[in-house]
Amino acid sequence: MAGFFYPRTASGRASLIPSPPWFYSGDLLTVEYRTDPARVAELLPAPLSLADEDPGAVALIWADWQSCSTSREELLDPVRAQYKEAFVVVRCAFEGRTYSRCVYIWVDKDFAIARGIHQGYPKKLGSIWQTRPHPFAQAAPQLGAGAVFGATLAAGDRRLAEAVLTLTGESPANGFVNGHPMAHHRVLPGIGRGEGDAHAELIESGASAFEGGQAWRGDVELRLFDAPTEELARLEVHEVIGGYYRQVGVTWDGGRRLAELPSV
Numbered sequence: 001m002a003g004f005f006y007p008r009t010a011s012g013r014a015s016l017i018p019s020p021p022w023f024y025s026g027d028l029l030t031v032e033y034r035t036d037p038a039r040v041a042e043l044l045p046a047p048l049s050l051a052d053e054d055p056g057a058v059a060l061i062w063a064d065w066q067s068c069s070t071s072r073e074e075l076l077d078p079v080r081a082q083y084k085e086a087f088v089v090v091r092c093a094f095e096g097r098t099y100s101r102c103v104y105i106w107v108d109k110d111f112a113i114a115r116g117i118h119q120g121y122p123k124k125l126g127s128i129w130q131t132r133p134h135p136f137a138q139a140a141p142q143l144g145a146g147a148v149f150g151a152t153l154a155a156g157d158r159r160l161a162e163a164v165l166t167l168t169g170e171s172p173a174n175g176f177v178n179g180h181p182m183a184h185h186r187v188l189p190g191i192g193r194g195e196g197d198a199h200a201e202l203i204e205s206g207a208s209a210f211e212g213g214q215a216w217r218g219d220v221e222l223r224l225f226d227a228p229t230e231e232l233a234r235l236e237v238h239e240v241i242g243g244y245y246r247q248v249g250v251t252w253d254g255g256r257r258l259a260e261l262p263s264v
Helices: 037-041 110-119
Strands: 022-034 057-068 082-094 097-107 123-125 127-130 148-155 158-171 182-189 197-212 215-224 239-260
Touching (some): 022 158, 057 127, 057 158, 097 110
Parallel strands (some): 097 182
Antiparallel strands (some): 082 097, 197 239, 215 239
16 A cells, blocks of 8 residues: 555555655744733643743744645645645743744645644644735735735634734744744544543654745734634733744655653
8 A cells, every 4th residue: 555644545646645845835924922821831731841931922823835745746736735724833841942832723725634643733624814915016915014914714614813914124033932843742542432542742843944035023913712612712812022924935854753652
């Protein structure tokens, strides 16, 4: 049987995703804010703990992606390459080192969910939209001071978040919360009734290569909304740190195990 992911077949052609490396080009709209550190701690299972500095810092990031494998064949069949996501990142500590961690994430394509299972991202389906820049300003902002971008996130027919970012000037980076290697749990529940996890590990991953265009900062308004099956609103906004916009290119090519965990 062939194929990196299921369904595995004799040829492997039906596999939901190809094998890494995976390549991404996209536009990121980032909102950073502070919440109650106790709400962040709720989302850090053992053996992780709160970051020593700014433990309540949160980044909510909208991303408009185009992605492909080494063959680049997906770029000629855009439905297999283009997707959008919104994800929530906090920081944490493990064995004296600071990591970033994605605690919530929504995407709009099945192949993105499959990659998330492999990488430890807790991906769910959602509806994600953000304003796109363009060199011609008739119906789009241009990257520069004064440009205004909107972004929305919904899931299960409920709006979960919305933001409006007005760029004010250049920035050395697009925030600090999502600036470390990721520390994620990869978990497979046991198949028997009442069994613990059949597999549980803490892994580290991150970009094997990165390119970034000029980052822009700006004034941002962010609203979070409650929903019956979501908990994003528990990370309530106490103080907005800032908003950022940046175009990036990323290569992902695997990670490493930090710890094998007991079943729960």
